[in-house]
Amino acid sequence: MTPPSRRAYALEQKARGRKVAAVFPARYPAELLWARDVCPVEVWDPPAGTQAAQAHLQANVCSVVHRALSLWLSGGTGAADFLLFSHACDSLQNLSTLVPDLLGEGRPCLFFYPPKGRRDDLAEGYLERQLEALSERLDEAAGRPREGALERAVAWGEARTRALNDLYDARAGGRLAASNGEFYAAVRACEYLWPEEAVLRLDAFRTERSGPSASGIPLVFSGVLPQPAGLLPRLDDLGVRIAEDDFIACGRRFVRGSLPHSGEPLPTVARRFLALPPCSTAGSPVPDRLDFLTRLAGRSSARGVVFLALKFCEPELFDVPTLAEGLRSRGIPCLVLEVEMGGDVPAQTLTRLEAFLESLP
Amino acid sequence: MSALARLRYRLVKDALLPAALALKRGGKKSRPPDPLFGPPLKSTSDLRRIMARHYALASHAKGAMPVAWVTSGAPVELLRAFGFYTVYPENHSALCGARKLGPEISAEAEARGYSQDLCSYARVDLGHAFSGKTPVGSLPAPDLLFCANNICQTVLYWFKALSREYGIPLVLLDTPYLHGGRDEASAFAYVEDQLRRAVTDLERFARKDFDEARFLQVLESSRRAARLWGGVLETLRRRPAPMTIFDAFVHLMPIVSLRGLPVCERYYEGLLAELRDRAERGVAAVPGERHRLLWDNIAIWFALGPLARLFAEHGAVPVVATYTHAWAETAHQMDLQNPFAALARTYGGIFLNRDLAHRRAFLEALSREYAVDGAVLHSARSCKPYSIGQYDLKQSLRETPGIPSVVLEADMTDHRVWSEAQARTRLEAFFEALEGRGIGGSSDQGSA
Numbered sequence A: 001m002t003p004p005s006r007r008a009y010a011l012e013q014k015a016r017g018r019k020v021a022a023v024f025p026a027r028y029p030a031e032l033l034w035a036r037d038v039c040p041v042e043v044w045d046p047p048a049g050t051q052a053a054q055a056h057l058q059a060n061v062c063s064v065v066h067r068a069l070s071l072w073l074s075g076g077t078g079a080a081d082f083l084l085f086s087h088a089c090d091s092l093q094n095l096s097t098l099v100p101d102l103l104g105e106g107r108p109c110l111f112f113y114p115p116k117g118r119r120d121d122l123a124e125g126y127l128e129r130q131l132e133a134l135s136e137r138l139d140e141a142a143g144r145p146r147e148g149a150l151e152r153a154v155a156w157g158e159a160r161t162r163a164l165n166d167l168y169d170a171r172a173g174g175r176l177a178a179s180n181g182e183f184y185a186a187v188r189a190c191e192y193l194w195p196e197e198a199v200l201r202l203d204a205f206r207t208e209r210s211g212p213s214a215s216g217i218p219l220v221f222s223g224v225l226p227q228p229a230g231l232l233p234r235l236d237d238l239g240v241r242i243a244e245d246d247f248i249a250c251g252r253r254f255v256r257g258s259l260p261h262s263g264e265p266l267p268t269v270a271r272r273f274l275a276l277p278p279c280s281t282a283g284s285p286v287p288d289r290l291d292f293l294t295r296l297a298g299r300s301s302a303r304g305v306v307f308l309a310l311k312f313c314e315p316e317l318f319d320v321p322t323l324a325e326g327l328r329s330r331g332i333p334c335l336v337l338e339v340e341m342g343g344d345v346p347a348q349t350l351t352r353l354e355a356f357l358e359s360l361p
Numbered sequence B: 001m002s003a004l005a006r007l008r009y010r011l012v013k014d015a016l017l018p019a020a021l022a023l024k025r026g027g028k029k030s031r032p033p034d035p036l037f038g039p040p041l042k043s044t045s046d047l048r049r050i051m052a053r054h055y056a057l058a059s060h061a062k063g064a065m066p067v068a069w070v071t072s073g074a075p076v077e078l079l080r081a082f083g084f085y086t087v088y089p090e091n092h093s094a095l096c097g098a099r100k101l102g103p104e105i106s107a108e109a110e111a112r113g114y115s116q117d118l119c120s121y122a123r124v125d126l127g128h129a130f131s132g133k134t135p136v137g138s139l140p141a142p143d144l145l146f147c148a149n150n151i152c153q154t155v156l157y158w159f160k161a162l163s164r165e166y167g168i169p170l171v172l173l174d175t176p177y178l179h180g181g182r183d184e185a186s187a188f189a190y191v192e193d194q195l196r197r198a199v200t201d202l203e204r205f206a207r208k209d210f211d212e213a214r215f216l217q218v219l220e221s222s223r224r225a226a227r228l229w230g231g232v233l234e235t236l237r238r239r240p241a242p243m244t245i246f247d248a249f250v251h252l253m254p255i256v257s258l259r260g261l262p263v264c265e266r267y268y269e270g271l272l273a274e275l276r277d278r279a280e281r282g283v284a285a286v287p288g289e290r291h292r293l294l295w296d297n298i299a300i301w302f303a304l305g306p307l308a309r310l311f312a313e314h315g316a317v318p319v320v321a322t323y324t325h326a327w328a329e330t331a332h333q334m335d336l337q338n339p340f341a342a343l344a345r346t347y348g349g350i351f352l353n354r355d356l357a358h359r360r361a362f363l364e365a366l367s368r369e370y371a372v373d374g375a376v377l378h379s380a381r382s383c384k385p386y387s388i389g390q391y392d393l394k395q396s397l398r399e400t401p402g403i404p405s406v407v408l409e410a411d412m413t414d415h416r417v418w419s420e421a422q423a424r425t426r427l428e429a430f431f432e433a434l435e436g437r438g439i440g441g442s443s444d445q446g447s448a
């Protein structure tokens, strides 16, 4: 079943009495919003174009930020009761202050700073304080959670993580008969679906599509998100099966394997947050990312790794050269493609991809 | 660390270098006076000597003492207490930019897959790390990296790459970005905890105990230097200004690279005395000063000279910059009674780590204090944190305090993205507009 559009879904959620938050990602504690009956609708690659933002942003700012601002300027976040910015990089950081401080957004704009480059006890302590601070802001914007609501939200988070793990396991194990496009339509619906509904849909999709994967070349893809949009059908045509991914928007946003627990809900959220896969936006050390990619390639029997390096994305562009070199030294072939958001895949990109496929042992 | 290397270092520091620099000074011919500018600052020759000494010593530091590469916003005071020799890659990249070597050195990083869109300071530094290319002879490879992400997240990505390249540890100070004032206490407590943890890490690394008395001395020296630097900048409130911000960009080097060391304080004592004297005597950096300007963002290092001339031709004098103020604005927070908390506030609260509302207020305050008529906003192509938001800050400056501004698209070190002709056209139009407003007449009195 095709998931509804984000906008239609946001309006439907409002009609059901829920509040809606426009979330400018990458990583944030969705459980705190669910507990207050707020549906987070994430803004990654809206079809808003980039034109409206050009008067406010330099041309060399990434298209995620350009599109997000264009969407906001054109009223596309109008259904949201408030905005949440999670700190991912310098560009998103500046967007998070540009919108309320210089462009006059009147709705509450909440900000969340996840610790960078560390996962130790100090980072965990600070993260817990950040979660408390965000809870206070959310109480102001959406009201306090009802008795037991946070515990329920934590359980939904766990169920969604399990469903994603099951789906990713099925794909990595060659037990999912779905095209690349169908897979990402199902996974990326988690960017806005209410968690209970997301779990139902993910499980239904996995059950319906249970069966041997189409034969083809299994590869791991890494990057911000599966863009340009025309890439996924092209990969199907070329006989490439994305068998695992390290996309910021997808495979890097759920804990692989079992989830850490703590007696209380907030510390549990904090621990799970810190247990997320290593990510450039979290300042994770390159060796951790390298190990993660190697693991993904191993568990999915991938024959190589393709980096979709989104133009102007600093966190990714800084890590890619060392990751590529590290993978090659471990005998894993890899290809770095500079990409932009948009429709079709440039001919030159396709040619390089085809040449890479031919070169695979 | 070897005793021989230490001995060699001392010999170079105490005997060979002073002699070599004295010889060089003797041989230096002074340039003929330029009618566009006032008399050159005498302190500039001291600056050259100090920085030449710093880089010359650096190449002998390896093995004599632990060498750390440090980001410009990191609390270097901790490292000084452990006796590290510190090198500032940002400063080195600026130097490469000023010598127009930015593209050549960063090409070495680009050849290894680093995109030409990334911060050019980082590209130049990585290019140097991969190739050894530098205009300063040689830089010692680091034993340790020390990074604070208070100026940007980019430094973290960059220093991670260095850590992998050299196979050495990275000590990170994670300084949460401050939105409004609500979560400051929690952010500063986190930074303070990390500083204490860094002491333990450094003790382990340097194999010596933390010397708190030395640390306090360094902190005191750092505070004095920051105050002196603040005093230096304040002399530019005087009309005519005794130096320009283009000069200040160059004279900034010691406070970035050498703060916490006696040489830094001594240097700024001399510079401040010279500037006060010039201000007293009405010596102008640009005779016929007509327009006083604010500069936002880092310098365009490869074009400092041509820009200084172009501004001077129009009687336009940049008298204040957000960038140069960054090393003066927080000096008052260095409380020696509570040094770790003070360091956390000082370094965690710099203006680049605060939201654009704070930046707007900062720009407004500087505009008033320095009685400026307009602003030049350098949109540095490869520095996002400093540049995103400038188009709207321009608008906001027009509303309060009601000054016009121009956005100059350029870069810190990469002159491949620079068109001098375009910049000239843009700036000349801006200067003409300023003339049209009839502001900046000699009857306006600034005060020092």
Ligand code: SF4
Residues within 6 Å of the ligand: A062, A063, A064, A065, A088, A089, A090, A091, A092, A224, A281, A310, A312, A313, A314, A315, A316
């Ligand atoms: S992480 Fe990359 S893609 Fe995402 S907002 Fe930042 S620069 Fe853009």
Ligand code: SF4
Residues within 6 Å of the ligand: B090, B119, B120, B121, B122, B151, B152, B153, B154, B155, B298, B382, B383, B384, B385, B386, B412
């Ligand atoms: S991105 Fe900007 S602030 Fe960061 S290191 Fe580069 S020039 Fe400096």
